[in-house]
Amino acid sequence: MANFHVEKPVASRGQQTARVARDIRGGGMNRDRWKTIASVLARQGILVAFALFLIGFSIFSDRFLSPENILSVMRSSAIIGVMALGVTVVVIGGNLDLSVGSMLSFSTVLVVDLHDKIGPAPAIGVMLVATLALGAVNGLLVGVARLNSLIVTLGMLSAIQGLTLIYSGGKNVDIVNQDQTWFKIFGRGTIADIPTPIVIFAVGAILLHLMMAYTPFGRRIYATGGNATAAVFSGVRRSRVVFLTYLISASGVAIAAIILGSRVMGSQNNVGQGYELQVLAGVILGGTSLLGGAGTIWKTVIGVLILGFIQNGLLLMGFEYYVQWLVTWVVIILAVWLDIAAKRGRLLSPIA
Amino acid sequence: MADTVIKSPVRWLAANPIWGFIVLIFVFFSFANPYFFALQNFQNILVQTSTIGLIALGMTLVMINGNIDLSVGAVVALAASLCVDIQGWEMFADWGNWAIAPGVIAALIAGTALGALNGFIVWKTGVDAFIVTLGAMLGVRGLVFVYTKEQSFFAMNFAFSDFGSSNMGPLPTLAVLFLVCTAAVYFLLARTVHGRNTYAVGGNRSAAVNAGIRVGPHMLINFMIVGFFAALAGVTLSSQMGAATPNLGTNYELWVITSVVLGGTKLNGGAGTILGTLGGVLAIGILRNGMNLMQVPAFYVLVILGTILIAVLLLDKQLNRKGKEELRV
Amino acid sequence: MSDVAATKIPALQLKGIVKTFPGVRALDDVTFDVRAGEVHALLGENGAGKSTLMKVLAGMYQPDEGTIEIEGTPVTMRTPLEAKRRGVVLIHQELSLAEEMTVAENIYLGELPRRSLGRVDWKTLFAKSEEILKRLNCGFGPKDRVGALSIANQQMVEIARALTVDAKVVIFDEPTASLTDAEKVVLFEIINDLKARGVGIVYISHRMDEIFTLADRISVLRDGGYRGTLVAGDTTEDEVIQLMIGRSLDLSRRQHAEVKTGEVALKVEGLSCGKLFQDVSFELREGEVLGFYGLVGAGRTEIAETLFGLRRPTAGTIEIDGKETAIHSPADAIAKGISLVPESRKEQGLVLGMNCRDNITLPQVGDLTSGPFVSDGAEIAIFDQYRDTLKIKTPSWRQAVGNLSGGNQQKIVIGKWLAMHPRILIVDEPTRGIDVGSKSEIHDLIRELARSGYAVIVISSEMPEVLHVSDRILAMYHGRVIRRFTAEEVTEDSLVAAISGIEQEQVA
Incomplete structure (x- = not known):
């Protein structure tokens, strides 16, 4: 009896992929080959897509795979990347954070404006505290008050936009002595010949990956996102866990604001507008389930890089800037579709 | 039947607290500002509300279904651009005022078609509507930028912008349009089989499936309806402005979802009414109008809007609390 | 016919x-x-x-x-x-009703009578529903909102659906999974009808x-x-x-060997939680199994949840090892040596998408570290130990628990809490929905735990189970302990009488 149960999922997985394969091409010959392809697609779809994009673009543009170009893509992906790392943690914990875009506007305006007024180091300090405070508001409302995270962070999106405008009076801010300040190191400098944003992104990714994959806290985040009730019944302090995920997300925004402010040395009030979409797109492309409990940091890195390479490749091929948004639209849906198709064992949804 | 449940005004107000809130802010602004309590201003409020309001009507259906549509803001921009651009095409040059018609029709078809596309993807792939329409929000906006080459279009035909500021009897045409649409969607939701099935699909999807309701096509229709209304809002908005800009409709999804949630529609689906949604959009409309009259900078409106949204959620949570005995998970 | x-x-x-x-x-x-x-x-x-x-x-x-x-x-x-x-009509176990809709709409879900313009023909709908509800002797009308009905009445709506056709x-x-005894009687009448x-x-x-x-x-x-x-x-x-x-x-009554009980591990005095349960007092000793028997809703689960820090008591005291204490949260309860195997393993017991090992070690993962990281070896050692003692059948610790059978899932939950080495173990419906073979294994395990010195509370709706594992039994009725039995004196009749409120005057 028990054996019957235990063997079921093992046996069924092979069959599932076979069914994906059947659905994909509608039955016929070469079943085994399709089975293998489908199973690879299903499990590592994101990596396969990544490889396909790289190959495709490199055929159309010989500049695409040059080291300079790759570094430049990674550098420009770093801002979205750092934010996406934090949002991945929130999403794995079972919540959403749509406020990161307007939080980025706020933090960038704050750090750039204060730079000339109180000096770079105090400016960074004040900005960090302020950003974490906003993250804490999210964390309190979602974690402690248990409100719906979509609505809370949507409301915060609006409120923080207003805060930014109130702070700046609607004016743009900028740094006067752009070449003299050491603040430029974050966005314009290099560490060991690697652009600093890439270093920051990489270090952040490694640290968060270690945290999520190997620490008790990471385990508690997965448990809370997977089944919050069961986590509480296992002694996990759910409110605290969720609260901390929002602090992590806010830290990501603060670091992104430092990179962005340092690179541009100025800021508009709406500089981060729409970033929440790009960030979520990266997280979703990385295969993190919006239901929580599943996902990995390093796949988010790949998701963000895919977005960056799509953007870069399309530009190199001579497409208009906004074509990348159209491609992102298709890629997001395809990525999630393939993921759930693999899980349910058939390509199309069974909804009548 | 929604209206059979109405037992007393008190109970009705408890189920629709937003109308209580409307009375509150209405009285407040009437005393706080001399320009607020005037027929002209009420007409303004209705016209200002109509854009968000039209979209909110469709969004209510989609949200009662347990779905969401984040792409409405982008659809507004696309519809507005199509409408203004097409009516200026060479081929319609000698159509006179009738040149407006192909523009409007193209805009409405585009909006409905995009809604159908969203619905079809949700139906066939089973991908969550949040993700599908998040992608569309980005993609359709990209489409707008590509189509318009990041330029604004201006309506050359004055009849088009005249329509936006015209009156039908005592009321502005756009207000009448909004009220008629509200009545139509109310009828659809409260009285028709499709409307009642909307609650069933959102309230208990598997029950609806087992009862033989074709859930996929049903949701498709509601996505088409919200797409249609977003496009209609794009048309009326461009007619008010006499122009279409590619950034039109930015953040509209936020405003719309806020009004619908304020109106009592549940995010998980299964519950919500058009009367509530009407209350939600009016509340936001009155708030914006009143604060504008009191010369509160627009920045503060954003903060207050966000705060109200969260406060409503908190209040809802507090009211539904079971007291000290509650399981604390 | x-x-x-x-x-x-x-x-x-x-x-x-x-x-x-x-x-x-x-x-x-x-x-x-x-x-x-x-x-x-x-x-x-x-x-x-x-x-x-x-x-x-x-x-x-x-x-x-x-x-x-x-x-x-x-x-x-x-x-x-x-x-x-x-x-051919199926009455679902999980009710398939739309709560915001009226009874009538639910009865005719998917087949609402139509008029022109796609309108619902309310008159026909309510008339036809009324007629069916009358046949079932229901105490509610077609215009009532389903969400406001009791579970039993909601089930009536499901049954009413079956009568819309010539079934x-x-x-x-x-x-009967979620019905009270009185409601069961009504259901049986309808079935016989x-x-x-x-x-x-x-x-x-x-x-x-x-x-x-x-x-x-x-x-x-x-x-x-x-x-x-x-x-x-x-x-x-x-x-x-x-x-x-x-x-x-052999699911018969256990042969009661000499039970060697030790110190009083847990003493509860006058514990109440609002309307859920009132004035509950008992002692639990090391080495004994205390059974809580009563109907669903009698307050048994709520007592367990209160002892585990999931509910705030409104009155009464809890003593652990003779010291009065307050239990603020599950984490607090765990620290004080209490473990709870909850009623619903899928909703409360397990993170179904997580693997077996991580589920078992979840409550103590914070202590299994070397440096800042979780020690893989320590975790696998714990998993191996409980896989062997509980005979959990899984191909590997990497298997997601959602893929295991009900019995093996339950063993994972039990293993999770045994691994905490609690002094007081509370098990709520330990064998609900699992196969008969696993059932008897779990019963043996509970007895074995008591023998090795655990203080165990077993909550169950199944009389054979309570009779089989308990040394003493508390019968609950409407949030109160209505009677206390020892294993020797208890009979099935007296237990049934107690929990159905027949002996209300005889408060122990």
């Missing part, structure tokens, strides 16, 4: 049904029939194929092989709606007593195969169980 009964053509007949899922032959050559005017019980352990068969009956699944005949005519039923139109066969899937009208009833349940009360015939499935049909009047529970598990099982 009577013609059919007379000619002995079954109302519904399945022949040679085969249904395979990827990797599993869920139904293998199953034959089953229901005659008009009989109750035919369908039995089997979890995973035996009952629910698959039921879904084939109701048109939710299509069989790969075999035929379905309704009154002798072969049919195919592609959807539940089609099955319903042919007179030939009605399938009940564990209908349907039967008298010539409707064939398929009755699926785990509860032997119900089956022997209601059924005319009993069919048993095991491992997807048909194992035989017994006539209820000519068989015994033992025979049925043997057919279900393929061997005989």
